[in-house]
Amino acid sequence: MSVDLLAIAAHPDDVEQTCGGTLLxxxxxxxxxxILDLTAGSPGPLxxxxxxxxxxxTGTLPPGTSAIVISQDGSPGSYGVxxxxxxxxxAKGIPPGKYRLCQTIPGVSLxxxxxxxVTLSEGETVTVDLKPPSAQ
Numbered sequence: 465m466s467v468d469l470l471a472i473a474a475h476p477d478d479v480e481q482t483c484g485g486t487l488l489x490x491x492x493x494x495x496x497x498x499i500l501d502l503t504a505g506s507p508g509p510l511x512x513x514x515x516x517x518x519x520x521x522t523g524t525l526p527p528g529t530s531a532i533v534i535s536q537d538g539s540p541g542s543y544g545v546x547x548x549x550x551x552x553x554x555a556k557g558i559p560p561g562k563y564r565l566c567q568t569i570p571g572v573s574l575x576x577x578x579x580x581x582v583t584l585s586e587g588e589t590v591t592v593d594l595k596p597p598s599a600q
Contacts, residue, residue: 467498476501480532480542488530488568491544496557499542519584521545521555521565523592529567531555531594536581537562560586567594 471479479499487497531545547553566579
């Protein structure tokens with residue numbers, strides 16, 4: 465998978481905390497973004513998975529929000545989600561695994577209220593329609 469913009473950091477969540485907003489803005493403009501974490505965040509072995517059989521997440525988001533897909537199974541990586549003017553999004557090229565799809569709302573911290581767990585298999589397309597946190 466090739467990307468236009470790759471952010472590299474030492475630990476998981478470093479990129480999200482330092483330049484996640486920039487990656488989201490670039491993804492919204494159509495750039496393919498990626499994150500490379502140089503460690504898994506624990507003293508255990510680092511698992512690198514390369515696959516040409518990736519998955520896609522599609523769906524809708526409330527107006528004024530965007531989203532980020534965060535790995536939950538120990539593999540490094542997060543993916544910005546480009547959202548069109550109608551609230552529809554397509555996150556393509558995501559390796560199989562467990563993820564959290566989180567709404568990013570200006571001025572609101574990420575929490576379980578604005579995230580949902582998604583498990584992806586090779587070649588699969590999953591549709592997720594996120595509602596405002598108070599409506600979930």
